[in-house]
Amino acid sequence: MKQLCALFLLLMFAVSNAQNIKYNYLNTPLLEVIKEIEKTYDLSFSYASDLIQNKTITLNVSQIELSELLIILEAQTGLTFDQLSDKQIIVAPKQGDNKICGYVLDAITRIPIPYATIGTDENTGVITDLNGFFTINKTNSNRFTATSLGYEAKEFTGSKTCMQIYLSQGTESLEAVIISGYITNGIDRNKDGSIVIDTKRLGILPGLLNADIAQSMQLIPGISTLDESATGIQIRGGSPDQNLILYDNIKLYNTGHFYGMFSLFNPFATEKAAIFRSGTSASYGDRISGIIDISSGEEIPKKTNGGFELDGLAVNGFVKMPLSDKTALYVFARRSYPDVWKTPTYTSYADKIFTNFGVARDINGNVLELETDDDFNRESSNNDFSFADVNAKVVIKPNEKNTLSVSGLFSRNRLDFNFMGGDELLIDSLITKNKGLSFEWKHRTSEKQQEKLTVYFSEYNSFYQNNEIKDETGDDIPELAEINIRQNDIVDIGANFSLTRNLTNTQRITAGYQVSYTNLDVIIRKINPLENSIEDSGQSDTNFKNALFGEYTLSFKNDAFLNAGVRLVHYNSVDRFLVEPRINFEYPLNDRFRVKTAIERRNQPISQLIEFNHTELRLENNLWRLSDDNQYPLLSSNQISGGILYNHKNLNIDIDAYYKELEGLTTFTNGFSNPLENLEEGESTIKGLDVLLKYKWHNYKIWAGYTFNDITFSFPNLQGNEEFPGNNDITHAFRISNTLKVDNWQFSLGWQIRSGKPVTPVNRYVIEIDADGENAGVVDFGPINSDRLPAFHRLDASILYDFNIKKLRAQLGVSVLNLYNRVKPINVIYKAERKPLDDGGIAIPGTTGSTPEELEVILEQVIQRFSLGLTPNVSFKIFF
Structure with missing residues (x-):
C-alpha cells in the first residue's frame, strides 16, 4: 500500500511539473524564443540572422511537445523548422515559382487551422494541411479568400514570401460559401441556400456594362421580370411588391428610376447582395416572396480611392x-x-x-x-x-x-x-x-x-x-x-x-x-x-x-x-x-x-x-x-x-x-x-x-x-x-x-x-x-x-x-x-x-x-x- 501511495505521489509530482511548463509570448522576437527553446531542450538552431529578423511570436500554451511547438513557429513566421537530428534544427525560407504559400491561424490562439479553404476569384481553391499550411498557384488578380468552419472569411493578397492569415471566430461563419462562382465570378452560393452577388468580383454579363444588382440577379433561375425592368423582380412567381428589399438595413418601397427600367442602386454603392429565393432566416419578415439584402460594405480603406x-x-x-x-x-x-x-x-x-x-x-x-x-x-x-x-x-x-x-x-x-x-x-x-x-x-x-x-x-x-x-x-x-x-x-x-x-x-x-x-x-x-x-x-x-x-x-x-x-x-x-x-x-x-x-x-x-x-x-x-x-x-x-x-x-x-x-x-x-x-x-x-x-x-x-x-x-x-x-x-x-x-x-x-x-x-x-x-x-x-x-x-x-x-x-x-x-x-x-x-x-x-x-x-x-x-x-x- 505504501508503494502504491508513493507511486501516486510521484505521478502527481510529474504531472504538476509538466503543467508548470508554459510558453507565454506576446510579440516576442523569434530570436529570444529560439534561445529559450535551445536552453530547454538542449538543442541547436542553424539560421541566417537576417532571416529571423523582425519575426515575432505570440503564444500562450502549457505542456506542448517540441514537434507541435515547431509547427506553431512555422505557421507564425512562414519559415521551415527542419529537425535534422535530436540536437540540430535548421531554419529556412519557403519559396515556390508561380505559387504563393502561407499558414492559416486562429486570430486569438495563433494555433494553425487545418482543412481551411483558400479560394480564388477563378473558382479554384486548395485546402490547408494539418499544420494549417497551403500552397496555391498565383492568379492574375492575386486575390484570395480564406474560409473555415466557425470563422469569418478573410480576403488577402498573395506575396512573394509565405504569409500568415489570421481568421477570427465569427457568428456568420456557418453560412460559408458552398460554391464559389455558382453562376459566374462574383455570384456564389452559400450553405444556407442564399445567392451572394459580390460586385468587386463580378464578371461581365450579357448586355450589362456595370455591376447592377437588380439586372445581375435575373441570371439566377426563378428570378425574372415580365417587363424587362430592373425593379419588376419576380421571385418564384411572386409579384415585385412581395419582395423585401433592404439597403444597409433601410427598408425600401421603390427601387427604380425611369419607371423601373434602371435600378435605384448605384453600382458603385452596392458591394454585396444576399438573395433568398426560399429557406429564409426567421430574422426576415413582412414579405411573402424573395429577400434582397444589400450592403455598401464596411471596410476601412488604407488610402483614398474612387471612380x-x-x-x-x-x-x-x-x-x-x-x-x-x-x-x-x-x-x-x-x-x-x-x-x-x-x-x-x-x-x-x-x-x-x-x-x-x-x-x-x-x-x-x-x-x-x-x-x-x-x-x-x-x-x-x-x-x-x-x-x-x-x-x-x-x-x-x-x-x-x-x-x-x-x-x-x-x-x-x-x-x-x-x-x-x-x-x-x-x-x-x-x-x-x-x-x-x-x-x-x-x-x-x-x-x-x-x-x-x-x-x-x-x-x-x-x-x-x-x-x-x-x-x-x-x-x-x-x-x-x-x-x-x-x-x-x-x-x-x-x-x-x-x-x-x-x-x-x-x-x-x-x-x-x-x-x-x-x-x-x-x-x-x-x-x-x-x-x-x-x-x-x-x-x-x-x-x-x-x-x-x-x-x-x-x-x-x-x-x-x-x-x-x-x-x-x-x-x-x-x-x-x-x-x-x-x-x-x-x-x-x-x-x-x-x-x-x-x-x-x-x-x-x-x-x-x-x-x-x-x-x-x-x-x-x-x-x-x-x-x-x-x-x-x-x-x-x-x-x-x-x-x-x-x-x-x-x-x-x-x-x-x-x-x-x-x-x-x-x-x-x-x-x-x-x-x-x-x-x-x-x-x-x-x-x-x-x-x-x-x-x-x-x-x-x-x-x-x-x-x-x-x-x-x-x-x-x-x-x-x-x-x-x-x-x-x-x-x-x-x-x-x-x-x-x-x-x-x-x-x-x-x-x-x-x-x-x-x-x-x-x-x-x-x-x-x-x-x-x-x-x-x-x-x-x-x-x-x-x-x-x-x-x-x-x-x-x-x-x-x-x-x-x-x-x-x-x-x-x-x-x-x-x-x-x-x-x-x-x-x-x-x-x-x-x-x-x-x-x-x-x-x-x-x-x-x-x-x-x-x-x-x-x-x-x-x-x-x-x-x-x-x-x-x-x-x-x-x-x-
Whole structure:
C-alpha cells in the first residue's frame, strides 16, 4: 500500500511539473524564443540572422511537445523548422515559382487551422494541411479568400514570401460559401441556400456594362421580370411588391428610376447582395416572396480611392476615404442627363415607355376600332425626364469588438409629359422620392457571442398630377377641364436587436426583437374647375409591428446544414398575432451531391394595388396600401421547396422544385389585369422548377437556366370555382449566357426566351349608342387569361476592355440589348366599365341591339406595353 501511495505521489509530482511548463509570448522576437527553446531542450538552431529578423511570436500554451511547438513557429513566421537530428534544427525560407504559400491561424490562439479553404476569384481553391499550411498557384488578380468552419472569411493578397492569415471566430461563419462562382465570378452560393452577388468580383454579363444588382440577379433561375425592368423582380412567381428589399438595413418601397427600367442602386454603392429565393432566416419578415439584402460594405480603406463613370444615360462617381485608421467615409452620387442631351440609349428606352398603343384585335383577328382611346408615342409627345441619387456612409471601428456605421440615401425621379389626345391636351407630372437613414452597431462580447442593433428611417413619396385641357364650350378656347391627383406617402421607422451565440464551432443560436411603425397616406383627387367640384378619396393608415424571432443553426462535420426557427409577430393594422415557422436543411450525399429542402410560412401586411385605371395615367398606377383584413386582406403564404445540387471541378448543376400557396390576393393586386374594376378576393397556387447548368473551361464560362412555372388564380366571384392562369404565369423561361476573357478583353453573349404573358381575349366587339347618345364599344370578354401573347426572346451582348491611363485604371465598354430588334407586345391592359345603352339599342347596321337602360361592358382603352427595341450603350470608367 505504501508503494502504491508513493507511486501516486510521484505521478502527481510529474504531472504538476509538466503543467508548470508554459510558453507565454506576446510579440516576442523569434530570436529570444529560439534561445529559450535551445536552453530547454538542449538543442541547436542553424539560421541566417537576417532571416529571423523582425519575426515575432505570440503564444500562450502549457505542456506542448517540441514537434507541435515547431509547427506553431512555422505557421507564425512562414519559415521551415527542419529537425535534422535530436540536437540540430535548421531554419529556412519557403519559396515556390508561380505559387504563393502561407499558414492559416486562429486570430486569438495563433494555433494553425487545418482543412481551411483558400479560394480564388477563378473558382479554384486548395485546402490547408494539418499544420494549417497551403500552397496555391498565383492568379492574375492575386486575390484570395480564406474560409473555415466557425470563422469569418478573410480576403488577402498573395506575396512573394509565405504569409500568415489570421481568421477570427465569427457568428456568420456557418453560412460559408458552398460554391464559389455558382453562376459566374462574383455570384456564389452559400450553405444556407442564399445567392451572394459580390460586385468587386463580378464578371461581365450579357448586355450589362456595370455591376447592377437588380439586372445581375435575373441570371439566377426563378428570378425574372415580365417587363424587362430592373425593379419588376419576380421571385418564384411572386409579384415585385412581395419582395423585401433592404439597403444597409433601410427598408425600401421603390427601387427604380425611369419607371423601373434602371435600378435605384448605384453600382458603385452596392458591394454585396444576399438573395433568398426560399429557406429564409426567421430574422426576415413582412414579405411573402424573395429577400434582397444589400450592403455598401464596411471596410476601412488604407488610402483614398474612387471612380467615375459616364454611360448613355447618366454620370456616376464615388469616393471612399479613410478619416483615420479607424474611420472611413463613403460618398456615391449619380445623375441622368437626358433632360440635357437625349442619346440613342435614352431614345430606345423612351420608345418602350411612352409607346402604349398598338393594333388591338379580337380572338378572330378583327381590329378593334376604339372610340375613346388616345394614341400617343414618343414622337407625338413631349417629355422631360431626370433622376438623381446620393448615398453616403460613415464606418467606425474603434476596436476589434465594435463596428458602427451610419448610412443614408436619397433618390428623386421627375417626369413632365404632355401630348395631344384628339381635341384635348393632356399634361402629366410625376415625382417620386426615396429617403433613408440607418444606424448599425455590431458588438462582439466574446469569441462566441455577438450582438447587433440597427435603427432605420425610410420615407417614400409619390405625387402624380394629370391635367386635361380642352374646349368644352365650342368657342375654340381651351380651358382646364379636369385635374387628377394621385399621392402616396409612406414613413417607416424601426429598430432591430439580435443576439447570436456560438455554442460550438458547429452550433449557433440567434434570438431577436423587432419593432416598427408605418404611416401610410393615400390621396386620390379629381377636380373639375369648370364646375368647381372636387371628388376626394383616400385614407391614412398606420401599422405598429412587434416581432420576436429565434433560430438554431447546426453545421455538421460532413458539411450538412440545418436551420430551424420561428417568428412571432403582431400587426396592429389587422390586430392579429401570427406564428411563422421556418426550416432549412441541406445534406451532402458525398463530395459532389447535396440534397436540400426548405419549409416556411410568411405574412405580409402591406402591398401594392392598382386602383387608378380611370385616369389618363398609363405609366405607373400602383399605390401601397396597408392591410386592414377587410377591403385589403393580409397576404399569407406557405412554401416548400426541395432539390439536388451537383458540384465537381468546373461543372455545377442545381435542380430545385417548389410549391407555394398564397392567400389574400385581390383583383387590385399588383399585376392583375382583370378588365373590370370590381374588387374581389382570391388565392393562388404556384408550382415551379428551377434548373441551372454551368461549366467553366479556362477563361470561358457558359451557363444555362430554365424555369417552369404553373401559377393559377382562384377568384370564386369572377369565374366560379374554375381556376385560371395567373397574370404572371410564364410557363417556360430559358436563358443561356457565355463569357470569355482574353488578356484585357472580356466578351459576353446571352440569349433568353420565355412564354408569352396570359391575357384575357375579346370574343366580340361592336359599336352601339350609350345613354348619352355617344358611340360606345360594347365588348364581350372570353375566359380570364385564356389566351397568351407571343413568346418573348432577345439576344444581348457586351464587350469590356481594361487599360491604364498613366497610373489610373480605366475601362471602356460597349453593349447592345436586343441585337435583332424584335419588338412585340409583352402586356395588354383593358380599361372598361359598365354603362347603360340608349333606348332602341341599334346604332350601326349589323350590330346587336339591347334593351333600354341595359348595362353593358364598354371598352374604353386597350393599353399595350411593348418590348425594348435594339438598345446600344457605351460606358467609360476610370478609377483612382
